[in-house]
Amino acid sequence: MMKSFHSFWSIAVLAALALLMIVGTVPTFSKLTTFTFEKQALNHKWLYLDAFVFDNLGGNASSGHISWQFKNIQKQDPTALKNLAFSLYDDEDNSWPAVWKFINQFNGVLSVENCTALRKFSKLTVSLSDYPEFEISIDEGNTRFWYMALDACERDITDSTVEFIELDFSWTNPGGYFQQQFSKDRQGILEVHLTFVPFLTIMVFAYIVSVVQLVRSQSFHLLVRVFYGSLVVYWLSRFLELIHLLVYGSDGVGIPFFDSLSVGLKLLADFLMIVLLYLIASGWTITTSYIRYFRPIIGVWVFLGVFYIALFIWAELEMLFVVSTEDYVYDTVPGIIITILRVPLLVFFEFVLFKSHQEETNSVKKLFYKVIGVLYGLWYIALPIIVSISFAIPTVHRAKWTEGISLTVDLISYGVMFVLLWYQLARKYFQLSTQTSTTGSAYETL
Numbered sequence: 311m312m313k314s315f316h317s318f319w320s321i322a323v324l325a326a327l328a329l330l331m332i333v334g335t336v337p338t339f340s341k342l343t344t345f346t347f348e349k350q351a352l353n354h355k356w357l358y359l360d361a362f363v364f365d366n367l368g369g370n371a372s373s374g375h376i377s378w379q380f381k382n383i384q385k386q387d388p389t390a391l392k393n394l395a396f397s398l399y400d401d402e403d404n405s406w407p408a409v410w411k412f413i414n415q416f417n418g419v420l421s422v423e424n425c426t427a428l429r430k431f432s433k434l435t436v437s438l439s440d441y442p443e444f445e446i447s448i449d450e451g452n453t454r455f456w457y458m459a460l461d462a463c464e465r466d467i468t469d470s471t472v473e474f475i476e477l478d479f480s481w482t483n484p485g486g487y488f489q490q491q492f493s494k495d496r497q498g499i500l501e502v503h504l505t506f507v508p509f510l511t512i513m514v515f516a517y518i519v520s521v522v523q524l525v526r527s528q529s530f531h532l533l534v535r536v537f538y539g540s541l542v543v544y545w546l547s548r549f550l551e552l553i554h555l556l557v558y559g560s561d562g563v564g565i566p567f568f569d570s571l572s573v574g575l576k577l578l579a580d581f582l583m584i585v586l587l588y589l590i591a592s593g594w595t596i597t598t599s600y601i602r603y604f605r606p607i608i609g610v611w612v613f614l615g616v617f618y619i620a621l622f623i624w625a626e627l628e629m630l631f632v633v634s635t636e637d638y639v640y641d642t643v644p645g646i647i648i649t650i651l652r653v654p655l656l657v658f659f660e661f662v663l664f665k666s667h668q669e670e671t672n673s674v675k676k677l678f679y680k681v682i683g684v685l686y687g688l689w690y691i692a693l694p695i696i697v698s699i700s701f702a703i704p705t706v707h708r709a710k711w712t713e714g715i716s717l718t719v720d721l722i723s724y725g726v727m728f729v730l731l732w733y734q735l736a737r738k739y740f741q742l743s744t745q746t747s748t749t750g751s752a753y754e755t756l
Contacts, residue, residue: 352394352460352462352465352467353462353465353466353467354419354420354421354422354462354463354464354465354466355419355420355460355462355463355465356413356420356428356459356460356461356462356463357459357460357462358457358458358459359458359459359460359479360457360458360479360481361455361456361457361458361493362455362456362458362481362493363453363454363455363456363493363494363495363706364448364453364454364456364481364483364494365453365483365484365485365489365494365497376398376445376446376448376458376479376480376481377444377445377446377478377479377480377482389467391438391439391442392439392465392467393439393462393463393464393465393466393467394437394438394439394460394461394462394465395435395436395437395438395460395461395462395463396434396435396436396438396444396458396459396460396461397429397432397434397435397458397459397460397461398432398433398434398435398446398456398457398458399431399432399433399456399457399458399459400433400454400455400456400457401454401455401456401457402454404431405431405432405433406431406455406457408431409428409431409432409459412427412428412431413428420463422463422464422466424463425463425464428461428463429461429463432461434446435461453494453706455495455705455706456481458479480562481493481562482562483497487559487560488500488501488559490559491558491559491560491561491562492558492559494706495705495706495707495708495709495710496709496710497710498710498714499555499709499710499713500552500555500556500558500559502710502713502714502717503548503551503552503555503717504552506548506717506718506721507545507548507549507552509721510541510544510545510548510549510721510724511545511549513541513545513724513725513728514541514542514545516728517538517541517728517732520534520731520732520733521534521538523733524733524736527733529733531595531736532589533586533589533590533594533595533731534731534736536582536585536586536589537583537586537727537731539582540579540582540583540586540724541579541724541727541728543575543578543579543582544575544576544579544583544720544724546575547571547572547573547574547575547576547578547579548572548576548717550568550569550571550572550575551568551569551572553565553568554566554568554569554572573622574622577618577621577622578618580618581614581615581618583723584610584611584614584655585611586727587659587682587686588607588610588611588659588662589601590663590682591659591660591662591663591666591682592604592607592662592666593665593666593669593670596666596670596675596678597666597669597670597675598666598669602662602665602666603662606658607662610655610658614651617651621647621648648693649693649694649697650694652690652691652693652694653690653691653694655690656687656690656691659686659687659690660683660687663679663682663683664683666679667679667680667683674738675738678730678738681726681730682730685723685726686723689719689723692716692719693716696712696715696716696719697712699715700712
């Protein structure tokens, strides 16, 4: 039975990774975008492209820049850019918020009569048939969000020939490697990852020592495997994000696949950590030879597994099909759902852990339960607290501060479990032998 249980988890994790890799290949908006469309497909459309925050350091530094280029289009077909326009908006109430509400009234499909009203919201509109290549300097001293859109409001092409259009646009801030390609609200996130990823890397490779010792003593318990799996997956998610950010700092594009995959891996790591915490809370192989509240816990795992996968797909598709004015992931509907779910998960976790603590008589194990209950109770509630605090942080600083705080909380949570499940300490809590102990027998026959 234990082998089938191991096989189930192995297949589940591999399937989740495969799904993340498949969904991660869905293209996301980046600084270099290739559009493939029939000429008439853009008729009367308005397409959101990207957003950026310029940092002009109070107007005392160099200007920010926008560059835009359609490559070789007019040579192939002079009508390809007919009635296409570039529109630029800022975050003032009468610009981007107003146009977003206006567009939603028509689901992004506009009549020619709407064009005049639409362009009143724009700070700048450029005809691409007249200017397929241009550059704009942004020298406003105020730090604000700017939004870019493709305006085909007046376009009415009847030729349905497939046209491959390569659109190359970029935003750049004044400054060096750590500032130039990054929107002001994203500046600092690369430095945060450069700080934390080395610590995670040390933990991943240092724990191999513990794994080797446990394997040698035939005590590589499933709980330890789940922890190490979660640690490796989390480290991989942050490592891939670091690579994406390092490349992004050079070209303003990065590796979108790595960026998307890192999000999915982070969700998978969180899921594995929750699985581990519920196994510990149930007292399995610590106090009891069975998983306390087995069916409800399995129900939680299945629900979360399906929900996290659906959530990742939702978030990826939302980036493609939904015009969003949100500046921070936890302002979105998926982010809010993740945050709210942490509260009932915490309540159930503490309830199950309390029952195991009541039944336990060994003082060392009771202390272990208390440490888990306090520290990982804080881990569960950390996300809602971080999100609540984030609303008091200015939007242009919110993402990097929240990213830094979240990484700090995650690093501490993995660090604590790293120590608690180190092979010398783990033997004080778990009956890890798979050959002679009563709990070990249960481990073999779960």
